[in-house]
Each structure stands twice: as structure tokens, then as C-alpha cells.
Amino acid sequence: MKKPDPRVIFALVFATSTFAILIRENLAQMAGLFALVLACAALLRVPLKQLFGRLKRLLQILLFVAILRSFFTPSGLVLLAAWGLPLLTTGGLSMGILVALRLLVFIVGASIFTIYPTRALIQAMVQLRLPYEIAYMVSIGIRFVPQMAQELRDSLIALQLRGIVIEELKLKKRISLYSYLLLPTIVGGLRHAKELAMSMEMRAFRAKPSRTSFFSLKLSSKDVILLILIAVAAIAGGFIL
Amino acid sequence: MKALEIKNLTIDYGKGAVLRDFSLEVAAGCAMQIQGPSGCGKSTLLHAICGLIPSPIQAEISGEILLFGRPVGQLSVAERAQKIGIVFQNPETQLFCDTVEDEIAFGLENICMPVEQMGARIAEMLALVGLEEFRHSSPKELSGGQKQRLVLAAVLALDPQILLLDEALSQLDEGGKMAMLRHLEALAGQGKTILAVDHDELGGKLWEKILEIS
Numbered sequence A: 001m002k003k004p005d006p007r008v009i010f011a012l013v014f015a016t017s018t019f020a021i022l023i024r025e026n027l028a029q030m031a032g033l034f035a036l037v038l039a040c041a042a043l044l045r046v047p048l049k050q051l052f053g054r055l056k057r058l059l060q061i062l063l064f065v066a067i068l069r070s071f072f073t074p075s076g077l078v079l080l081a082a083w084g085l086p087l088l089t090t091g092g093l094s095m096g097i098l099v100a101l102r103l104l105v106f107i108v109g110a111s112i113f114t115i116y117p118t119r120a121l122i123q124a125m126v127q128l129r130l131p132y133e134i135a136y137m138v139s140i141g142i143r144f145v146p147q148m149a150q151e152l153r154d155s156l157i158a159l160q161l162r163g164i165v166i167e168e169l170k171l172k173k174r175i176s177l178y179s180y181l182l183l184p185t186i187v188g189g190l191r192h193a194k195e196l197a198m199s200m201e202m203r204a205f206r207a208k209p210s211r212t213s214f215f216s217l218k219l220s221s222k223d224v225i226l227l228i229l230i231a232v233a234a235i236a237g238g239f240i241l
Numbered sequence B: 001m002k003a004l005e006i007k008n009l010t011i012d013y014g015k016g017a018v019l020r021d022f023s024l025e026v027a028a029g030c031a032m033q034i035q036g037p038s039g040c041g042k043s044t045l046l047h048a049i050c051g052l053i054p055s056p057i058q059a060e061i062s063g064e065i066l067l068f069g070r071p072v073g074q075l076s077v078a079e080r081a082q083k084i085g086i087v088f089q090n091p092e093t094q095l096f097c098d099t100v101e102d103e104i105a106f107g108l109e110n111i112c113m114p115v116e117q118m119g120a121r122i123a124e125m126l127a128l129v130g131l132e133e134f135r136h137s138s139p140k141e142l143s144g145g146q147k148q149r150l151v152l153a154a155v156l157a158l159d160p161q162i163l164l165l166d167e168a169l170s171q172l173d174e175g176g177k178m179a180m181l182r183h184l185e186a187l188a189g190q191g192k193t194i195l196a197v198d199h200d201e202l203g204g205k206l207w208e209k210i211l212e213i214s
């Protein structure tokens, strides 16, 4: 299956994220929205298993926050109480789950972009009339995050090879170790970014207010149909809310 | 006219002068090699010629640097990119595109080359550095020497008047380096000015000028 034009995904993510913000109380609606985003991501072959594997920590935190929220905003039926205080209520729990799902709509939506090469995303932004400098800066900035994470992982492995078992360290020591490793990673990343910027500028980046593009995106008839579908769905969704 | 004139250049990163009262004149069409021990300021000199000091590279700088008679600091990004091309020392921080082809297209797009001309220019550059078969590969997958060749191609594509090479051929194999040197000599023959930092003595009749920095 040919991937849709990235601009279609921009429209999709923009629409779903907007609804994720607009839906405030209805858990069923939010669950439906999440299911929709998830289905789109699965259809487009986003490596979801990998994504959720990487998000394991975050999912645990989200669950914890959902329960915490339920504790602070009790309403509906009491599911669990201690000393007469409602700990877990249906209303609170559904509110907590709603907040967690909202975040997941953003994350899974954004993850769809990972199926495109950077150049295609930059071009999509440029053809959506975003200034090309910003398009480049955003995409290069985003790429730096995994790169720096990789560097951090490398230095952690280097430590482990020297026989330091990080899991066995006391929390305080572990934190100081991480911050000790983080600093050179950040400094290295900044230097890398600066050299990159110099190289780009010496190759005439930002020399002119506009630039030509060897690569360009064209909306196929299928893309247009998808865009219309998204628009219709968004309008229909607007009436339901 | 002199392609490059440096008068009484002094650069200090804050720990004592790296270059002190340094002067140099280079005629157009001259291919010059720069040698000197590690840390003597070779890269610093090239950065200064590009006008990258004192910003974005912070250092105290005094003296004059003229490119074809004009102070480098007064050139716009466009003018500067037309006059100078530089291959920095580290190829890793100069490659940021998805494909080899894109990497060469990047500069051409910036100078607004019409798209119809771009394909041919890219093909020409890829042939020059022997990377035709990698046209659609990711630069990340290339070896060190191939990365260096790609950066060189991306810079040469813009056809700069002055070419600065900071150990730009250090990871090339013997044959590849020789071929590249012959091409650079041909460019000098056409009137381009070349300053190359390299550890080996570059053979050939055009590389007669060796500048020793200590």
C-alpha cells in the first residue's frame, strides 16, 4: 500500500488532537477517538508494539495518575473506601482514564509521522506554507532527541562494560551517575548542532527568502478523498459534541 | 586580484592566542597546502576565513580577512556561500539529509537552482566522487571515507571560488585520494583557489605552496 501524502496525516493528527482537547467529560467519546487513531496507526503500519514497549514507563505513570485523579475528584459510585474516605470512585476513575487516553491520542497520532522520511515531512510543512527555515529546524531538532538518547545509552553501556551494575546502585548514586552522564551528552549535542548549523549556512542555507525543491509532494486522487473524509468526519464529530 | 588576503590576524579563545599576527596572501588559481602539528590552529584559520569567528564560534579576533578585496564580515550568507566552500573536519556533523542525493541537492536548492538542472548536477557530482550506486542510500550507512566524499561533492556542487578543505580526504583510500587531488588540481587550473589542510605531503606540481603553521 502506498503511504498517503504526509499532509493527509497532518490533517488527521490536527483533527484528532483538536477533538482530544475538546472532549472534556465523555469517556466513551474519548475511547472512540483513541480507537480511531489506533486503527489509523495500525493501518499505516506504525510499529505499535515497539511504541508501546518504549512507552511502558509512561503507561505505568499514566495509570498511576489516573488513580490519583480518581482519588482527588470523587464522584459516582464508590468502588474502594478506607476509613469512610472514598479512594476509588467510578466518576473519578473514568476522569483519570480520559486524561490518560487524551495523552495517548496525541502520542499515537504523532507516532504516525515516523513512517515518513524527514525530507517528506519537511516538504509537507513547506508546501503547507510554513517557512522552510522553521521546517528544517523543527525536523532536525526532533531528530536530535533519539540521537542524544542513543549517546546516553552508549555511555551507560560503556559503564556496564567496566563492571558497574547500575541497577545495584543506590538511588542517590544512580541519580548522580545519570546527571554526570547527561551533561556531556547535552554539551556534545549542542556542539554537534552548532557544527551542523555552520555547515548548513556555508552551503547557502537561508541565503535567499525562498528555495527550490528537488523533491516535491503531489496529492493523489486517493489523498484528496482521504482529506475530504477527514473533513467530513471532523464536521460530523463537531455536531456530536 | 588576490583571492584571499589575511593581514595581522590574531585569534584568542581565551587561553592565549592560537594565531598571532598571522598574514597571508593567496592568488586566485593557487592550490596551497597547510601543515602543522595538531592543535596549532589550522582549523581555526579556516573557520576565520569563512567569517565564522567571532560568531557563531566565539573568540577574540583582530586583523583583516579579505576575500577578493572585501572583508568577509561584510558578505551576506549568499555572497559568502558563492565565494567559499568549506569541508569541515568532521563529516558526521555535515550530513543531515535522508539520502545521498538530498545531501547534494540541499545547497543547490538553497541557491534556487531550477529543478530541471538539478538532476544532472547531482549525477555529475556523484560520478565525480564515485558514489553513483549510493544515490538513494542514507548517508548514515556510508563508510567514513564515503561520507567525506559525499560532503566534498555537496560542497563542490555549489562551485565555490575558494575551496577550504579541513583534513577532508583523511579517510579516503590511496587511489581515491589521488583521483580527488588530480580533480582539485584541475579546478585550480580553472582559476579556483584551494587551501587544504592535510597531514601528508600532497604531491603534484600545483601543490607547491606549503604553509607551515606552528
Ligand SMILES: Nc1ncnc2c1ncn2[C@@H]1O[C@H](COP(=O)(O)OP(=O)(O)O)[C@@H](O)[C@H]1O
Binding pocket: B013, B018, B036, B037, B038, B039, B040, B041, B042, B043, B044, B045, B057, B058
Ligand atoms: N571553539 C573553541 N573554543 C575554545 N578553544 C578552541 C576552540 N576551537 C579550537 N580551540 C583550541 O584552539 C587550538 C587550535 O585548535 P584547532 O584550530 O582546531 O587546531 P588544529 O586544527 O590545527 O588541530 C587548540 O588548542 C584548541 O583546543
Ligand SMILES: [Mg+2]
Binding pocket: B042, B043, B044, B089, B166
Ligand atoms: Mg583541525
